Amino acid sequence: MTKTRLIAALVMAPVAIAAILLLPTPWLIAAAAVVFLAGLWEWFDLAEIEDTLSRTVLLVVHMALMVALVWASRGGGAGDPGQPPSMVLFKIASLVGVIWWLLALLWLQRFNFASDHRTYARMFKLAAAALSVIPAWCALTWIHAEGGNGHWWLLTALAVVWAADSGAYFAGRKFGMLKLAPRVSPNKTVEGLIGGAVAGVAVGVGLSLLAGATAAQLPWVALVSLVAVLFSVVGDLFESLLKRHVGVKDSGHLIPGHGGVLDRIDGVLAALPAFALGKAIFGF
Template structure:
């Protein structure tokens, strides 16, 4: 009971704080806030990958911070900026999450902590975190006009659509899995996840995503495309969740850390988002939304 109460209190603090940040922070500040959050998750990722030495992890995180700075600097032009670099990184990120399905199908790959295994997992951290950050910044900064008399840019709302879709999917999967779950999704990686839970997550994620997207002023004719966007996003959010579960299984860890009371670490909260954001950004662009 106390654990559930702690979990709920943490959620009530984190949820509204994240929504307010997405809607009202300028994109430059949102990029900084997201970078700090994602780099914190990367710190945990490196520990799960077998980098126990804190100084080594700190150096690796610092290198990724410099990579983020370099991407932002390289995207700046005299005319204001170009998204070409960010778009290229997003494509790389989507390709990685597609390839990660092969890893998930081979549980033992990388489980024995050899040198090559650690290197591959470190590279996977880069391919997960940097594209997700690029996608977040790209979505948040999308110059598509504004709503509410210019108070909330549409790009901010599109990022909220992505995040709310993933958050709703997590909730739907939890309750549908508990109520109807009989068929295991990936029993060796995450015994509690079920196919019924995944279906419940897809349904609730689509409902919430389509509800939030209405605040962009989107035409009704575009809602089927939004439904497809949300469905694909939820499917890949499940891939991100499973991949982090795989890392934890290999490392013999229950959570990525104990930073957030009742919720584990940053990576435990962000795993689904890391996979979902690049896919959301790419599919949104392909569908012309």
């Protein structure tokens, strides 16, 4: 499995990095929307939305919301077509995402909440999907579009999550003894969390130098990277909770060795709003 995971990562990583660094923001956020909506489609499985028509309608609604956000934020107009797009709505959505993931901690403490497969449970899980996917996509847009080095900052934010995921995986396999959340995700350990945090912060600080961070900003970059890692763990655990409720191991089988799309972006969904907000607060 480790070899399969490695091969899949070696294929996906260059494509993702090239897209982040080379594509202009409109094309990148369109590509990101496809990935996020694919993860959302798998989320519908975890919410037990079985009817294809219902799933399609829900997907179209989320896509329409993304389009509406872009349209409402477009710059200028007939009088001033050169004005850049406004990021206000994307910033508000990112803040909403951070608040949602803090509330998700309460859900994680109540394993049986919305686990009885009734209509209200599906409604809670669909609301959670919208509060996870839309703010994360908005945060991605905000980071990439803002400033001359937005593409490098987005790569830094995502690399923090990727490094933390890999660090947690290998540290957990080698040293893991203390279970982090045994009922939600039995394989996650405290040692893995520590290893992931160290890896995520190290990569965040290193890549931030390429993004233009100054020496004085590095402590704040390290702090924001650590917070992003912790949020990514919440996102990972929350998806694990949803999978436990329906008795599945992976959200899908699209990516060899990695499960589904949602399995790959669960941490990203939670980390991106936290990183974007932290970056704005500390001004790097």
